[in-house]
Amino acid sequence: MLRHVVLMNWTEAATGEQVAEIARRLRELPAAIPEIRSYQCGDDLGVNPGNANFVVTADFDSVDDYIVYRDHPAHRKVIDELIAPILASRTGAQFSLDG
């Protein structure tokens, strides 16, 4: 298995409602993309200064399944319509859970 991880920072103009809608729509993706084995996302808890604002982690059985998710129209739609307009920066990676 592999885990996909994304850390995002929002622009100053981003509103709480916009971010909440992103979280809601991202959490709907497992229903549309059966390749997703596990999916979590949410706001940083504010424990450490300088943290990213928002996190997505998602697990897949294979790189091919991750790519189905990455390129899936339902996922692209959330990115293009909701995330891109308020995205200041993004860092991501995918790594094996098989250690």
Place this chain on the structure above:
Amino acid sequence: MLRHVVLMNWTEAATGEQVAEIARRLRELPAAIPEIRSYQCGDDLGVNPGNANFVVTADFDSVDDYIVYRDHPAHRKVIDELIAPILASRTGAQFSLDG
């Protein structure tokens, strides 16, 4: 529960052996820090250009348990002795898994 996520980039001078040792020592932390509920780390798989080099994800029952890990001598030792010398950049966050 909460999930701690870190994405790291290494300096040009970093060697594969150094990174492998970091992964090995990080994977020993659950034995020394019982507050860790789940711990994964590894190299980016190279699926997407521009990704971070290395990922750590770790789950905890509470913020307090995460802070025990964050400040634990065994964890600090890996950071100070192995990670800091080859760290180019780091981004992190902690978010609730309770959605």
